[in-house]
Amino acid sequence: MIADVKFKESVILSPPKAGEESMRSQRSFGATRLRMTFTVVLLLAMTLPAMASEASLFDQANAKYQAADFKAASEIYQRSIQAGQATAAVYYNLGNAALKSGEKGQALVYYERALRVSPRDRDLRWNLRVLKEALPDKIDDDSYFVIAAARDLLGRLTADELAVLLSAILLIAALLKGSYLFFPVFKTWTAWLRTFGFFGLIVTSSLFAWKVWETKDPRVVILDKETYAYYGPSDRETKAFLLHEGASGKVTDTTNDWVFLTLPNKKSGWIRKNSCETI
Amino acid sequence: MEKLKIIKLFVICNLVFVTFSASAFAEVAIETSVSRSVLPVGEQLVLDIIVSNAEGRIEQPRISSIDGFTSYSQGHSQEFSIINGQSSSRSVYSYVLVANTVGQRMIGPFAVGINGKEYKVAPVKVEVTQEGAGSWQTAGSQAPVTSPPSRALPVASVGDQDIFIKAWLDKDEVYVNEPVMLTYTLFTRLSATYKGFEKEPVTTGFWVEDFPPDKTIRRTEQFLNGQRYVVADVRKLALFPTQSGVFTVEPGTLSATVEVRNDDTFQTFFSNNIFGSRRGSFPSMVTSQVVSRAMAADPVRIVVKALPEIAKPQDFSGAVGQYEIESSLDKTDVEAGDPVTMRVRVFGRGNINTVQNLKLPKMDDFKVYESSSSTNISKEKLIVEGERVTETVIVPRKPGTFEIPSMLFSYFDPKTQTYRTLKTETQSLRVSGMDQGVQTPASSQNTVSTDTGIEPVAQEEVGFVAKDIRFIRTVDDGKHLPERELYRKPVYWIFNGLLFLAAALASFFSTLRATDLRDSKGSRLRRSHGAAKAKLKTAFRLLKGSKPDAFYEEVSKAVHGYFADKFNISTQSVTQERLEDLAHDLITAELMNKIKKLFDETSMGRFAKADKTPEDMRELYDLADEVISSFEKVKIR
Numbered sequence: 001m002i003a004d005v006k007f008k009e010s011v012i013l014s015p016p017k018a019g020e021e022s023m024r025s026q027r028s029f030g031a032t033r034l035r036m037t038f039t040v041v042l043l044l045a046m047t048l049p050a051m052a053s054e055a056s057l058f059d060q061a062n063a064k065y066q067a068a069d070f071k072a073a074s075e076i077y078q079r080s081i082q083a084g085q086a087t088a089a090v091y092y093n094l095g096n097a098a099l100k101s102g103e104k105g106q107a108l109v110y111y112e113r114a115l116r117v118s119p120r121d122r123d124l125r126w127n128l129r130v131l132k133e134a135l136p137d138k139i140d141d142d143s144y145f146v147i148a149a150a151r152d153l154l155g156r157l158t159a160d161e162l163a164v165l166l167s168a169i170l171l172i173a174a175l176l177k178g179s180y181l182f183f184p185v186f187k188t189w190t191a192w193l194r195t196f197g198f199f200g201l202i203v204t205s206s207l208f209a210w211k212v213w214e215t216k217d218p219r220v221v222i223l224d225k226e227t228y229a230y231y232g233p234s235d236r237e238t239k240a241f242l243l244h245e246g247a248s249g250k251v252t253d254t255t256n257d258w259v260f261l262t263l264p265n266k267k268s269g270w271i272r273k274n275s276c277e278t279i
Numbered sequence: 280m281e282k283l284k285i286i287k288l289f290v291i292c293n294l295v296f297v298t299f300s301a302s303a304f305a306e307v308a309i310e311t312s313v314s315r316s317v318l319p320v321g322e323q324l325v326l327d328i329i330v331s332n333a334e335g336r337i338e339q340p341r342i343s344s345i346d347g348f349t350s351y352s353q354g355h356s357q358e359f360s361i362i363n364g365q366s367s368s369r370s371v372y373s374y375v376l377v378a379n380t381v382g383q384r385m386i387g388p389f390a391v392g393i394n395g396k397e398y399k400v401a402p403v404k405v406e407v408t409q410e411g412a413g414s415w416q417t418a419g420s421q422a423p424v425t426s427p428p429s430r431a432l433p434v435a436s437v438g439d440q441d442i443f444i445k446a447w448l449d450k451d452e453v454y455v456n457e458p459v460m461l462t463y464t465l466f467t468r469l470s471a472t473y474k475g476f477e478k479e480p481v482t483t484g485f486w487v488e489d490f491p492p493d494k495t496i497r498r499t500e501q502f503l504n505g506q507r508y509v510v511a512d513v514r515k516l517a518l519f520p521t522q523s524g525v526f527t528v529e530p531g532t533l534s535a536t537v538e539v540r541n542d543d544t545f546q547t548f549f550s551n552n553i554f555g556s557r558r559g560s561f562p563s564m565v566t567s568q569v570v571s572r573a574m575a576a577d578p579v580r581i582v583v584k585a586l587p588e589i590a591k592p593q594d595f596s597g598a599v600g601q602y603e604i605e606s607s608l609d610k611t612d613v614e615a616g617d618p619v620t621m622r623v624r625v626f627g628r629g630n631i632n633t634v635q636n637l638k639l640p641k642m643d644d645f646k647v648y649e650s651s652s653s654t655n656i657s658k659e660k661l662i663v664e665g666e667r668v669t670e671t672v673i674v675p676r677k678p679g680t681f682e683i684p685s686m687l688f689s690y691f692d693p694k695t696q697t698y699r700t701l702k703t704e705t706q707s708l709r710v711s712g713m714d715q716g717v718q719t720p721a722s723s724q725n726t727v728s729t730d731t732g733i734e735p736v737a738q739e740e741v742g743f744v745a746k747d748i749r750f751i752r753t754v755d756d757g758k759h760l761p762e763r764e765l766y767r768k769p770v771y772w773i774f775n776g777l778l779f780l781a782a783a784l785a786s787f788f789s790t791l792r793a794t795d796l797r798d799s800k801g802s803r804l805r806r807s808h809g810a811a812k813a814k815l816k817t818a819f820r821l822l823k824g825s826k827p828d829a830f831y832e833e834v835s836k837a838v839h840g841y842f843a844d845k846f847n848i849s850t851q852s853v854t855q856e857r858l859e860d861l862a863h864d865l866i867t868a869e870l871m872n873k874i875k876k877l878f879d880e881t882s883m884g885r886f887a888k889a890d891k892t893p894e895d896m897r898e899l900y901d902l903a904d905e906v907i908s909s910f911e912k913v914k915i916r
Contacts, residue, residue, distance in 0.1 A: 058755050065751055086760045089752035096751050117758045127748040163765040170778035177785030184792065212766055 057083065058090065065093065068225035070101040088114040092124055099131060105223040105245040105277070107131055112248070112279040120156050121267070128201060159215050162208040169201050177268050217250040220259060220276040227276075229269025233258035240269035248279070307333050309400050313376075317406045319376050325353065326386060328372040328400060335394030342370050347384050347407065348376040351470065351538065354569065378407040409687045440506070442467040442537060444513075446480075446530035453505045454584050455523050456633055458488075458663055463514040463533065463576065467507060470538040473513045473687040477573050481529040486519040486630055488663045488697040511538055517663045523585035527623045529574040541664030574627065586691050592700050598690035600629015606703035607688065614712030615776035618648075623703060625688060629663030631656055635684045637703075639671055641744060648672040649837055651707040674725035682707050800847045804915070809839045811907050815900065822900060827891040831884035834903050838877060841907055845915060855879075865913050870906070877906050 008184050061076035074097040077090050095110035118124060143151065176193065179186050222243050231239040233255045250266075253260035259276065262268040307330070311598055314325040330338050340357075353373040376386065387402030442465070449460040452732065461480070465473060498511045513533070520526065586599070600624055609620040625634050636652050648671065656665040675681065683706040691698050765771045795802055814837030821830040836850075843850040846861050855878045880899050884891055 007685060059299055062751060062753060083295055085755070088758040088760070089754070089756045091760070093751040099748055118756070119758055123749040130746050130748050133746070159764045159766060160761060163771060167771075167775055167778065170775055170782060173863050174782035174785060177782045177789060180789035181785055181792070184789070185795075208766075215764065219752075232722070 006135075034217070037053045058085070061093065061097075065097055065100075070097045073097045074101070088118040088121070092121070092127075093129065099127070104131060104135060104224075105221050107278055108135075108246050108248065108276050109223075112219070116279075117158060119158055131246070133148075136244040137247040139247060139265050154211055156209070157211070159208075159211045162204065162211050166201075166204050166208050169197060169204055173197055173201070217252055219248055219279045220251050220261065221248040221279060222246060222276050223273070224275040227271055229261060229271050231262070231269060233270040237270070241267060245270065251278075282531035299409075300732055307331070308400070309394060309398050311387060311389070311400050311403050313403050313405060316404070317380055317408060318380055319408050323375050323377045324405065326376055326403070328375045328389060328391065330370040330372075330391060330393065332367055332395045333370065339369050339401070340391045342388050345376060345384075345386055347380040347382065348378055350374050350376045362793060371669065435742050436653060441469050441570060442471055442574065444533055444534065444574040444576045445653070446579055448579050448581055452582045452584060453520060453584055454599060454691065454693045455521065456519050456597060456630055456691075457516045458519050458630065459581060460661065461516040461528065461530070462512050463517055464532065465513050465535065466501070466508045467535075468508055470536045471572075473511070474534045474536060474571070476514075476531055476533045478532040480516070480531040482516075484521055484524075484526055484529070486521055486632065488517040488630075488658055490515040490517065490658050490661055492734060498672065515661060517658070519633075520581070520583040521584045525580065525582050527578050527580050532575045534571055534573045534575050536571050538569050557823065564641050586587050587696070590698055592687075592689040592698050594687050594700075595689040595691070595698060596633075596635040596687075598629065598634045600627055601692055601694070602627035602629065602634070602688070602690050602701065604688050604701040604703055606706065608683070608706050608708060611707065612709045612711070613675065613727070615675050615710050616712065618672045618674050619708060621671045621673055621683065621706070623671075623686065624666055626664070626666035628662055628664050628688070629668050630663065633692075634667050636667075636669045637688055639673070639686065640684045642673070642681075642683070644676050644679070646674040646676060648674070675708065677845050678710045680707060680709050803824065803844040803847055807841050808907065808911050810844065811841035815904060815907070818903075819900060822893070822896050825893070827884070827896060830896055831881060831891075834899060835881050835885060838881060838903055838906075841910075845910070862913075865915065866910070870909050873902065873906050873909070877902050
């Protein structure tokens with residue numbers, strides 16, 4: 001595939017060079033137009049193969065997946081990501097491929113990455129639920145119903161969405177206040193908007209603050225089948241608890257080989273860096 | 280010391296005894312009793328010779344050969360009692376007799392020597408029947424397992440080499456779930472009886488099936504280190520390892536009773552080896568005693584291999600052994616809506632508990648109910664066999680002929696070391712019942728009757744058959760993962776800050792304006808000068824236009840309006856006196872005089888009909904302008 005791409009580039013790249021030489025000698029109006037056309041062609045030639053290869057990488061991987069060759073599929077998806085196509089769809093498919101080949105922890109990493117940009121994707125949410133039901137560790141954050149509902153809402157919004165929403169509210173507020181300077185009568189007309197805007201601002205900014213709090217620390221997923229969390233960043237420390245593949249938590253401290261993991265249920269301990277992967 | 284005391288006590292007792300014996304003792308009586316008078320061959324009875332009220336020394340009863348029985352002594356007991364001054368004594372000599380041949384037998388007569396005098400004992404009649412296993416010895420729980428004594432030893436000298444237990448496995452290496460037989464073998468050179476386990480074996484990691492004890496425990500003779508032993512397998516267990524690894528089984532401790540010689544009998548000489556070596560033909564002439572002995576077997580080690588991963592069938596669920604499978608339907612011709620029971624039977628050798636219920640394939644035309652299953656294990660002939668019967672009720676939803684697909688069952692055969700997959704036969708089922716649709720509500724579900732229109736059916740919950748992840752995306756959504764979230768970029772916060780600032784500023788200014796509108800005093804104050812100037816300007820134009828009345832009117836308005844605004848009072852209430860009152864401590868006397876003059880001249884101009892020269896008017900205009908300009912500098916609280 002890569003050889004094929006190179007071949008295309010070389011073929012299309014060669015004519016402009018030949019053309020330029022001949023154009024210089026002629027110096028006609030037509031030559032300039034020709035040069036422009038060649039430039040466009042050249043630009044297209046540079047972008048098109050790249051696009052074509054990405055599209056086909058994705059399709060190629062999908063074909064492998066459908067043929068139940070999940071290892072090969074995930075390899076090609078990963079190549080696609082390295083080529084810069086790190087989209088939610090690729091990560092979702094990669095998660096599926098990992099899960100089908102039995103790597104639950106790895107699948108969770110990919111799904112969580114996809115969730116960062118498309119948190120309301122129904123398929124993704126379903127798969128995540130199925131996966132989490134199949135994980136051995138039961139880590140509950142024992143929160144109340146209201147908090148759980150709020151957390152669910154928070155989980156359906158990305159940090160960027162909340163950031164944009166906050167900015168939008170601020171923008172509307174600025175515009176509204178500005179308009180009052182010139183049209184004081186607006187003030188009575190838009191009283192409801194101010195009320196909504198005020199509550200919107202409070203809700204949005206608190207959700208945003210929560211989201212920032214939740215996402216500011218990197219999160220990791222355990223990939224090893226079993227790993228112990230210690231009370232300190234060393235094997236010699238006391239073992240705190242045992243984690244299995246797919247357990248995830250926040251990292252609030254790191255050393256060279258160890259990370260300090262805090263689980264959603266507030267238990268925390270040091271685990272080896274190579275036993276987990278960052279989402 | 281202790282012994283001496285006992286002897287002393289004994290002597291005292293004897294003295295007492297002798298003193299009273301002559302008068303108190305009744306006549307000597309000798310009885311014999313047997314525990315049963317009819318017994319099958321191979322079983323045993325207990326013969327008691329009871330000597331009552333004997334005075335002096337009682338000799339061991341001389342039991343001559345009892346024809347058709349093998350006998351040995353079970354011991355000797357003695358008791359004394361004194362009731363209401365009447366003393367009595369009883370000596371009981373017990374023997375165990377094992378019947379060897381069929382027929383009427385006489386036991387006895389015997390002779391007992393008491394105080395040198397010989398007493399005869401009457402014989403007892405016993406009938407030996409043909410029943411029983413034909414073997415000369417049967418196992419009850421108390422049945423002696425081993426032969427009559429090849430020799431009896433003093434208690435203290437029973438050693439580990441005389442009687443011991445060995446636990447052994449029939450295989451050293453087995454697969455997971457493949458049975459291994461643990462056998463307990465008792466080796467003895469003495470007369471011993473197996474009593475059971477004192478400490479059960481520790482079999483963690485194994486599924487244990489205990490074989491029921493044999494009716495007859497087979498005994499053989501073996502020579503070990505030049506010694507003759509009687510050997511018997513006393514217990515057998517089938518162990519099914521549940522996981523792979525190397526395991527050690529602690530076989531536990533078992534107990535047996537051993538017959539040992541009584542030290543004080545003078546017949547030791549005879550019993551030692553001359554007669555003892557031939558079993559059964561000579562009676563035991565030994566008084567002996569039964570002691571209990573506990574024996575621990577050495578731990579056994581077993582290697583459990585994991586089942587091979589190669590060629591492991593997809594549906595393999597852990598069954599190991601040799602199995603067969605069959606399936607059947609209880610009816611092959613039914614009406615729609617009628618239940619049919621499908622029976623699947625898996626049977627064969629192996630641990631049937633590891634055989635899982637076979638799952639029926641998904642059948643859309645049937646309602647499938649939960650299966651029930653029963654398991655049956657038999658342990659005949661030292662083989663663990665079993666069967667598992669799974670019954671599933673299925674209800675056909677609509678008429679037609681249906682094939683119930685075959686089911687697969689895989690197991691591992693440790694003999695051939697291969698996986699095998701069995702398949703049930705497909706069953707065909709004819710479902711009728713369209714015609715009866717109206718009568719039976721169940722079959723009416725699929726009928727659309729023209730008379731009643733469309734009838735609602737009993738609806739079912741749509742449940743999941745299985746849970747799996749959803750399919751992959753086939754189109755890339757192009758939603759790239761962000762390198763950094765917006766909130767991690769300072770630009771975002773600067774932008775938000777600016778927006779906030781803009782909103783705050785706009786809010787501030789509009790608020791300022793709103794207060795202006797509401798606060799008339801302030802705004803009057805601020806606008807007073809401008810308004811007065813504007814009015815004076817109009818007055819100046821009137822001056823130029825030679826309109827004196829209008830001029831004075833306008834100047835009056837300007838002056839009155841100015842001071843009214845300045846002091847936030849109504850225009851009408853602005854008078855010379857009021858002004859003096861309000862402003863006397865704010866302004867200089869000179870300015871006050873000017874104000875007075877201004878008021879006077881304005882009034883004069885307006886109301887006096889005197890001539891109004893343009894110079895006067897000009898002078899008044901200048902005065903008004905000067906007063907207002909000067910008053911502007913005055914700060915009003």
